[in-house]
Amino acid sequence: MGQTSEAVDRSSLRVCADPGNLPFSNRAGEGFENKIAELLAAELGVPVRYTWYPQATGFVRQTLMARKCDLVIGISLGFELLHNTNPYYRSSYALVYRAES
Secondary structure (H helix, E strand, C coil): CCCCCCCCCCCCEEEEEEEECCEEECCCCHCCCCCCCCHHHHHHCCCCCECCCCCCHHHHHHCCCCCCCCECCCCCCCCCCCCCCCCCCCCCCCCCCCCCC
């Protein structure tokens, strides 16, 4: 059986991201995921075009699955609806508090 392909707009790298999620991403392009998107786009020779959506319940469904973007830079590994690359960083979160508390 042959494969079918969709018409893909190759004039830009379409990235879905949270508009206010520093240090990951923001509208001003100050997050490290914004920087990764810029590097990928530069390699492809195209500009980045963002679709902004808060990264909460429904993020993937409303963005990537709705075909509003080509990729999401940061997502947890093993998300069943998606194809993942190998992880490019690992992080563990910790609780911080004032020393006198």
